[in-house]
Amino acid sequence: MKSLEVRVPHQLEPAEVRRRLEQAIVRARDEYSGKVGAIDASWPADDRLVVAVEVMGMNVDGEVEILVEELIVRLQVPGMAGLFAGKIKSGVAERLGGLLESATS
Numbered sequence: 747m748k749s750l751e752v753r754v755p756h757q758l759e760p761a762e763v764r765r766r767l768e769q770a771i772v773r774a775r776d777e778y779s780g781k782v783g784a785i786d787a788s789w790p791a792d793d794r795l796v797v798a799v800e801v802m803g804m805n806v807d808g809e810v811e812i813l814v815e816e817l818i819v820r821l822q823v824p825g826m827a828g829l830f831a832g833k834i835k836s837g838v839a840e841r842l843g844g845l846l847e848s849a850t851s
Contacts, residue, residue: 750831752819752838756846760793763812766845767795817842 756763771787778785783800790796795810807822819838827834 747822748825748827748831750821750823750835752821752835752842754817754819754839754842754846755815756817757815758846760812760814763817763846764789764792764795767810770845771797817846 758766771785775785786798788796793812795812797808797810799806799808804824804827806824806827809820811818811820819842821834821838823831823834
């Protein structure tokens, strides 16, 4: 497994970040059903989201920590997926950056 970390700045209240992440999970389940395995997500703490998903037969585990001015996303990807670490990190940063823009969603 390879560890990846992505930091995404934001200017939102933590409760709003959590709300947007929850909505994104619901959309991802709808949008990607049939393309990926189940998307399991849970909140072990108000500021910490844990996610697990199977993509192309590979398990990807992740954690999102909500801090005052940024999210820290930590992913554990299988070795083969590690070859695409840069693309994975930029994709996560882009998607979450759009999700966390200050305008209401």
